[in-house]
Amino acid sequence: MSLISFGSRVFRSYYLHVLGRRGCSTAAFMPESAGFDGVSSRSALHEFSVSNSETFWAALARHRLSWMSPFHTVHDCDLSRGRIRWFEGGKLNVSVNCLDRHVQTCPEKVALIWEKDEPGSEVKVTYRQLLEMTCRLGNLLRRRGVKKGDCVTIYMPPCPLAVASMLACARIGAAHNVVFAGFSADSLSERIRDAQSSIVITVNQGVRGGKLTQLKKTVDTAVQSCPNVRHVFVSMRTENPVAMTERDVDMEEEMLKEDAVCEPAAMDSEDVLFMLYTSGSTGKPKGLVHTQAGYLLYAAVTHRYVFGYSDGDVFGCVADIGWITGHSYAVYGPLANGGTTVLFESTPIYPDPGRYWEMVQRLKINQFYGAPTAIRLLLKYGDQWVQKYDRSSLKTLGTVGEPINTEAWQWYYSVVGGERCPVVDTWWQTETGGICIAPRPSEPDAEIIPGMAMRPFFGIKPVLMDSKGKVLTSNDANGALCIAQPWPGMARTIHNDHERFKDTYCQQYPGYFSTGDGAHRSKDGYYQITGRLDDVINVSGHRIGTAEIEDVVNQCPEVAESAVVGYSHDIKGEGVYAFAVLKKSVEAEEGVLSKQLKDLVSQKIAKYASPDCIQFVERLPKTRSGKIMRRVLRKIVEGDTSGLGDLSTVDDPAVIQEIIQSHDKHFRKQ
Ligand code: WTA
Numbered sequence: 001m002s003l004i005s006f007g008s009r010v011f012r013s014y015y016l017h018v019l020g021r022r023g024c025s026t027a028a029f030m031p032e033s034a035g036f037d038g039v040s041s042r043s044a045l046h047e048f049s050v051s052n053s054e055t056f057w058a059a060l061a062r063h064r065l066s067w068m069s070p071f072h073t074v075h076d077c078d079l080s081r082g083r084i085r086w087f088e089g090g091k092l093n094v095s096v097n098c099l100d101r102h103v104q105t106c107p108e109k110v111a112l113i114w115e116k117d118e119p120g121s122e123v124k125v126t127y128r129q130l131l132e133m134t135c136r137l138g139n140l141l142r143r144r145g146v147k148k149g150d151c152v153t154i155y156m157p158p159c160p161l162a163v164a165s166m167l168a169c170a171r172i173g174a175a176h177n178v179v180f181a182g183f184s185a186d187s188l189s190e191r192i193r194d195a196q197s198s199i200v201i202t203v204n205q206g207v208r209g210g211k212l213t214q215l216k217k218t219v220d221t222a223v224q225s226c227p228n229v230r231h232v233f234v235s236m237r238t239e240n241p242v243a244m245t246e247r248d249v250d251m252e253e254e255m256l257k258e259d260a261v262c263e264p265a266a267m268d269s270e271d272v273l274f275m276l277y278t279s280g281s282t283g284k285p286k287g288l289v290h291t292q293a294g295y296l297l298y299a300a301v302t303h304r305y306v307f308g309y310s311d312g313d314v315f316g317c318v319a320d321i322g323w324i325t326g327h328s329y330a331v332y333g334p335l336a337n338g339g340t341t342v343l344f345e346s347t348p349i350y351p352d353p354g355r356y357w358e359m360v361q362r363l364k365i366n367q368f369y370g371a372p373t374a375i376r377l378l379l380k381y382g383d384q385w386v387q388k389y390d391r392s393s394l395k396t397l398g399t400v401g402e403p404i405n406t407e408a409w410q411w412y413y414s415v416v417g418g419e420r421c422p423v424v425d426t427w428w429q430t431e432t433g434g435i436c437i438a439p440r441p442s443e444p445d446a447e448i449i450p451g452m453a454m455r456p457f458f459g460i461k462p463v464l465m466d467s468k469g470k471v472l473t474s475n476d477a478n479g480a481l482c483i484a485q486p487w488p489g490m491a492r493t494i495h496n497d498h499e500r501f502k503d504t505y506c507q508q509y510p511g512y513f514s515t516g517d518g519a520h521r522s523k524d525g526y527y528q529i530t531g532r533l534d535d536v537i538n539v540s541g542h543r544i545g546t547a548e549i550e551d552v553v554n555q556c557p558e559v560a561e562s563a564v565v566g567y568s569h570d571i572k573g574e575g576v577y578a579f580a581v582l583k584k585s586v587e588a589e590e591g592v593l594s595k596q597l598k599d600l601v602s603q604k605i606a607k608y609a610s611p612d613c614i615q616f617v618e619r620l621p622k623t624r625s626g627k628i629m630r631r632v633l634r635k636i637v638e639g640d641t642s643g644l645g646d647l648s649t650v651d652d653p654a655v656i657q658e659i660i661q662s663h664d665k666h667f668r669k670q
Contacts, residue, residue: 025040026040026041026042026045029042029045029441031063032056032059032060032063033045033048035059036052036055036056036059042441042442042443043442043443045458046455046456046458049458050456050458050460050461050485053487054074056458056459057075057086057297057459057487058074060297061074061087061297061488064301064336065092065097065293065296065297065336066092066101067090067091067092068093068266069089069090069091069266070090071087071088071090071293072089073085073087073088073089074086075087075486075488076088077486079511079512079513080507080510080511081502081506082493082498082501082502082505084486084490085269086270086291086294086486087270087293087294087297087488088268088269088270089269090268090293091266091268092266092267092269092292092293093264093265093266094267094273094296094332095138095167095168095170095171096171096264097296097336098332098335098336099111099127099130099131099134099167099335100264101338102338103127103128103131105338106127107126107127107128108126108127108128109127109338110124110125110340111125111126111127111129111130111335111341112130112160112340112341112342112343113314113342113363114159114160114343114345115343115345116346117207117210119346119350119351119359122362127338130160130163130164130167133161133255134171134262135259135261135262136255136256136258136260136262137161137168137251137255137258138168138169138262140168140233140249140251140254140258141168141169141172141174141199142172143258144199144231144249145230146169146172146198146199147172147174148173148174149173149174149175149271150175150197150199151177151195151196151197151272151275152165152174152175152197152199153177153178153179153191153192153197153199153200154166154177154179154201154202155178155179155183155188155200155201155202155218156178156181156202156203156235156321157181157203157208157237157320157321157345158320158321158326158343158344158345159203159235159237159345160343161203161235161251161252162178162201162321163331163335163343165201166178166327169274170267170273171264171265172264172265173265173267175195175272175274176273177191177192177195177197177274177275177276177277178274178276178326178327179192179277179322180320180322180323180606181213181322182606182607182608183322183605183606184602184606185218185222186222186603186604186605187285187605187606188218188219189221189222189224189225189226190285191285191287192222192226192228192229193225193228194277194287194495194496195275196228197228197229198228198229198230198231199229199230199231199232200222200223200229200231200232201232201233201235202219202232202233202234202235203215203234203236203237204216204234204235204236204237204240204241205240206237207237207345208345208346208350209346209347209350210350210351212238212240216234216242217242219232220243223247229247230247231248231249232248232249233248233251234248234249234251236252267292268292269291269292269293270292270293270492271292272289272290272291273290273291273292273295274289274290275287275495276288276323276324276430278324278430278543279543279544279545279548280500280534280536281534281545281547282545282547283545283547283551284548285545286494286495286497286500286501286504287495288430288431288491288493288494288495289492289493289494289495290491290492291492294433294488294490295433295488295489296332297488297489298433298434298487298488299327299328299329299333299336299434299489300332300333300337301434301458302328302434302457302489303328303329303333303334303336303337303339303434304337305440305457305458306424306426306435306438306440306441307367307369307398307424307440308367308395308396309334309339309366309367313340313366313367313395314341314342314363314364314365314366314393315339315340315341315342315365315366315367315369316342316344316363316365316366316367316369317329317334317341317370318342318344318356318369318370318374319344319369319370319400323542324428324433325369325400325401328433328434329369330343330344342359342363342365344359348374349377349378352385353377353381353385354385354386354388354389356368356370356374356378357385357386357389357391357416358388358389360389360394361393364393365393366394366395366396367394367395367398368394368396368397368398369399369426370400371399371400371540371541372399372402372404372408372541373401373540373541373571373572375399375404375411376405376570376571376573379407379408380571383415387415391416391417391418394416394417394420394421395421396421396424396440397412397416397417397423398425398438399412399424399425399426400425400426400428400435401538401540401541401542402538402540402541402573402574403451403528403573404425404451406451409423409451410450413450422448423450424438424440424448425438425439425452425453425454426453427517429515429516430491430543431491431505432483432487432490432491433489433490433491435457436456436457436460436487437453437456437457437460438454438457439452440455441455441458442455451528452526452527452528453527453528453529454526454528455526455527456527459488460483460487461483461484461485462482462483462484462519462527463483463484464478464479464480464482464519464521465482465509465512466479472521475521475522475523475524475525476522476523477520478518478519478520478521478530479518479521480508480517480519480533481519481527482512482515483512483513483515484512490513516536517531517532517533518530518531518532535547535630537565537566538566539569539572539574539575539609540571540572540608541573544605544609546563546564546565546566546630547564548605549564549576549578549601549605549609549611550563550564552600552601553578553580553597553600553601555604556593556597556600558582558583558586559580559581559582559583560582560583562579562581562620563578563579563628564576564577564578564611564630565579565630565633565637566634567634568638569612572612575612575613576611576613577612577613577637578611578614578615579614579615579616579620579633580597580614580615580617581616581617581618581619581620582616590616593614593616594614594616598610598611598614613666615666617659617662618655619652619655619658620633621650621651621652621656621659622650622651622655623650623651624649624651626651629649629650632644632645632647632650632656633659636656636663637663641660
């Protein structure tokens, strides 16, 4: 049975159930559960998925993926050693799962709706067309020497050719490395080198919020320090010509010369599908590695069940494809499910703050998935921008990337959703591959508490650790959020650095996957994420390591040393606050230097990482062993000087007083 007809049957019954026929069997919700002993409710299904994870995931993998050869081992994992393997022995091709099998049943169904920056100019791409694009591009990549196991870097805004590029890599067995098109030439260059890519795919120019960005030029600068790059494929997003060299390939023109059929590579379940760089607590971003079958299955199943996606729905995830949210919920999850997915190229306020809702009306979006930062921003513009448009198509609203405050949640629920649509606050990470904690799935009428991710997904067993590394068993507790057993969607390693993977995720609490987030478990057993526990800040839902910013600030010849911390920011969730100590001889004007430093960070990393505030100080607070006490700096910036915590290790307490005083002055000035 094809997945599409299978899916529509499942979900027709599901909605009948939602519409009031209580007591409908769990098998109508998840057909596989008919084979699970003693499972007669959704909470029993969750328990089963955790205690019989092998049976659970094997059944889903068999039904929901198309295999070239079946797997022989469901999983072979040892979290304490960072060994994670799922569905070994199985062979499949991800692009076949996302395209060919749907082309067989409904070739003219719309796969992608490209919501271009220019409002009202959407482009629809059917499954047949997307398969053809993917095949031509796959053949072109092969012709240009890309082989199974190579890694192709993609530096493109959301557009059909970007999706086709990802799938073309999957088709021929190459890994992809999508770099968010807002990253600077330096950041791009570092990622191309680390991924050892010989091919980069880009567009001549980007268009966002009515402005052009010179993406090809950025690639030109980046590849100057990437000797391995043999070709840059350039697709034309605008009509403006760009300088092309011998190395550059006119992508659309060359694709036309290729065959529209491309033999899919038979991939092992554990071959690499992609890597995606994300920030950690050191200065060096890490390339998290995801593999084929487990990732795809997890993206598909979470997409269906968290959002209640059913066949025929239009799914609107507005995240950029350069982040994991774009990978899992704009591309892989929806396409594996044979769905229609929106690729959003614009911004929430272009041409005006009604953009999202005008788009919901025009494209009849059924599930809308966005970021709290955008909701907070739009809330400030007022309800009229929402109410102007018909939002009756909406069935589920989702958020991701950072905690959502109650005010924003309530606005989303009442104003945007008209109190009709469940709001799913979804917690997950680049590392987890897909959503791990969210209010749905659950019984259709189960309560949803504002601002809480609440319930673990199937197969996910969260635990909280106390400061001594002991599992907290009671409710109403706070601790470090870990996951107690492996699941198919989790990252397998860090590219070229398995030791760092083990250190960061597996060895802090041996035998558990450590997420780096703190969480509260309520007295009812629901989870609420409280924020990062490490030196990573979350600016508008984007992760950035404080060390990465400090590295750049320290490159400025006037700066002796610096410390960067996050602080609560109205719109962005967290803002970036930098403390800089200048070299003794420097006599620069602070305002000028401050601007220079901000520009330097935008230029070296990306705009979103640029500090909101820079405070010049004489000295930084340090422990006697010389470690900067960022914890104290964070408290000062938050204005919480009465709760500075344990200061017994501070080398010179006078430094703290100095900084508090100059911070007060500084803030009064701003
Ligand atoms: C944070 C994004 C609170 C968290 C999918 C996590 C959240 C980091 C939520 C991952 C949420 C994500 N509530 N915090 N619903 N979702 N986070 O890798 O700190 O870009 O560790 O993945 O974002 O960010 P990443």
